[in-house]
């Protein structure tokens with residue numbers, strides 16, 4: 001049987017916790033040489049130890065991705081020290097709750113920089129080498145908030161929607177180049193350390209179920225292996241997006257009712 005991840009060099013952002021840590025562990029278990037990055041070095045060290053048990057060449061870097069001016073240099077450093085980047089997983093991100101009318105401008109700017117500008121900058125930095133090789137994959141973790149324009153998270157949802165739109169346009173631009181572009185739309189994810197579950201949870205009909213991060217991580221590896229543009233988690237959310245597109249005003253009103261009832265807190 002083919003071993004698709006053996007020897008692949010994968011940079012995972014936001015690998016110190018949650019989805020990114022789960023993706024890094026699953027990748028290393030599958031044989032990939034994983035580069036991990038985030039700010040919390042104590043947590044990164046723990047995830048790196050787990051990854052190195054499978055692939056000793058895995059490495060980690062401390063980086064603040066909100067410092068977008070430093071990201072081209074960071075990408076060069078990772079390429080040098082990892083020997084190249086075959087796959088970039090843009091996972092790092094942050095949600096801040098707050099009404100669109102009153103969220104501070106500093107928070108709006110920060111959410112935009114971290115959730116949209118940083119992954120775009122990093123992707124632009126790694127693409128030239130991938131395109132010259134005619135091979136590579138770039139993935140971005142967006143959010144169902146982007147597809148549902150979730151009230152109470154307007155700035156976060158908008159940044160994740162911008163990310164999705166950029167990656168969709170990029171996918172169209174890069175068709176036939178050998179470089180794959182991928183998007184992930186998680187709904188609610190169970191980030192409890194150590195939490196795992198059956199992969200069948202990805203196919204639950206219950207869109208409110210918190211899918212454990214490792215289940216999502218394994219689905220992301222399968223998505224990359226299959227070359228699929230989109231992954232909704234749980235998968236039932238794809239149908240909800242289609243349904244919403246048929247009547248956006250009704251969906252906006254419905255979300256407003258849920259918001260005012262406190263059902264989205």
Ligand SMILES: NC(=O)c1ccc[n+]([C@@H]2O[C@H](COP(=O)([O-])OP(=O)(O)OC[C@H]3O[C@@H](n4cnc5c(N)ncnc54)[C@H](OP(=O)(O)O)[C@@H]3O)[C@@H](O)[C@H]2O)c1
Nearest residue numbers: 014015016017018019038039040064065092093143186189
């Ligand atoms: N959890 C959900 O239900 C859910 C749903 C939809 C989408 N998502 C998306 O999934 C992605 C992963 O989030 P998560 O749920 O796994 O939460 P998490 O455990 O808080 O992980 C976020 C990761 O991003 C990193 N990060 C945050 N700010 C950073 C910065 N300035 N520089 C570098 N790294 C930074 C964090 O590392 P440090 O703090 O160590 O820097 C951490 O590793 C995010 O993009 C999030 O928006 C999550």
